Every structure is written in C-alpha cells, then in structure tokens.
Amino acid sequence: MQQHLEELCQRAAGRSRPLFSRFLNLSEQREAEIAARRAQAEYLLFGGAADCERRMLGVGAEAPQPGDFPITCLKVSRRSARYGEPLEHRAVLGTVMGTGIERELVGDIALIDGDAYVFCVSAMADMLCAALTHVGRTDTDCAVSPPPAAALRQMAPVRIQAASPRVDAVAAHLYRLSRGDMLELIRQGKVQVDDAPVAKPDQLLKPGQVLSVRGHGRARYDGETGVSKKGKLYLELSVYS
Secondary structure (H helix, E strand, O other): OHHHHHHHHHHHOOOOOOEEOOOEOHHHHHHHHHHHHHOOOEEEEEOOOOOOOOEEEEEEOOOOOHHHOOEEEEEEEEOOOOOOOOOOHHHHHHHHHOOOOOHHHEEEEEEEOOEEEEEEEHHHHHHHHHHOOEEOOEEEEEEEOOOOOOOOOOEEEEEEEEOOOEHHHHHHHHHOOOHHHHHHHHHOOOEEEOOEEOOOOOOEOOOOOEEEEOOOEEEEEEEEEEEOOOOOEEEEEEEEO
16 A cells, blocks of 8 residues: 555646545555655545545645545435334444455445445446445435535543553453453454554554554544553543444
8 A cells, every 4th residue: 555655646746737646544544654765755644524424635736625526425224213213333234345346445434313425436326326225124315415524433531550651551441351352353463553563562553543453443642641540641542333
C-alpha cells in the first residue's frame, strides 16, 4: 500500500486536477499523509462526512475540496418498522461484501435512527443500491442520500487505571479479559490499533489512536489525565457504542 500511495502522490503532484485513492483505513491514512508530504503535493483526507473514519486521499497541485471526491452516500431503510430485524452493522457490511465488491470501495457504514448510511465509491452506487433490497431477513429500500446531519457514531467516555498505556493492559482492563486471553487474541491477529494488527503486547498507545478487539469492541485512546495515589495512570478512552 505504501508504494501505491507514493506512486499516486508523485503522479498527482504536478496535476491541476487531483487524483484519488480508494478508501483507506486509519493506518493507511497515516501512510498517505507521509507520501503526500514527500511528494510536496497538496492533499485532503475525506470520507463523505466530517467524522468518517475510512477516508480517501485526494492529492494534487492544489488540495481538493470535499465536493470533488467521488463518494456517494446511500441510505438503507427497513420497508416496515414493525416487521424485520433492526439493521446491524455486521449484517449490512455482510450484504455489501456479498456482492463481491472490494472492501476498499466502501467507506463507513453508520447506523442512525434505525437506518444505515453506506459511503461508497460513486461508480459502485447503482450496483450496491440494486443489491441492498434486503439485509439478512429484513426487506429494505436503498437510495442515494445526503450524508446524515447527526454524528455517525456515539461514543461514551471511560476512565481506567493502568501502569502504562500498553495495548494488552488497556484492552484487558477495558474488556475485562485475562492476560492469557489477551495474549491469545493478539496472537490470532484480533487486536488492532488504527486497523493494523498488533504484533507486540507491550506496544504503547498514542492519543488519538483507535484500539479494537474483534468480538469485544472498539475505543479511541484519548490520553493520560493524571496519576492515582498508588502511582497508576488515569487513562481516558472514548468507547464506541
């Protein structure tokens, strides 16, 4: 991915019209920023709405504006609020992936007031709309929509105590897992920081990084806020609901 981003930025640096990547995860976005700076190109990361996590890199001689990005928002709604199961992120993503589309062509999927908003590469919008006539056993309607005005996700503040912001310590405390269980999850590649698998349990979290443990949850590490009387750190996180 790094080489691809480097090549994209080099090609775009002298162009008046920007070039765009596919959707990037958090780790890839950091690589994209490095590549754009090396190429001395102007750039913007945007995913369709201000608080999207999965974003495209737009890069060129001049920074693109949000409206320049080839991103379309789809709204998926249940045909009947009384019948059918409530829409869930996993089910919507599963339906999207069931079309054979590559994950890099789909951005964030947000659930708001019972509806799902799916951000995708504009060229894929018609195909996805035709496929999203049902999610699981629930009949649905799908149409192009403006991005939702509400925040894409709800987050709850949580404070924990730990000796350091090590990934294994923070995740084990946050999700009430034993050290052995935590190490096994890391070994299986189920623990990620900024969407990249954690290789070492003693990796230290940095403020703003997103920690996820498959099957347990996802949280943003916001940093240290003090020290307890016993010498442990107070660590603040924002947990995705």
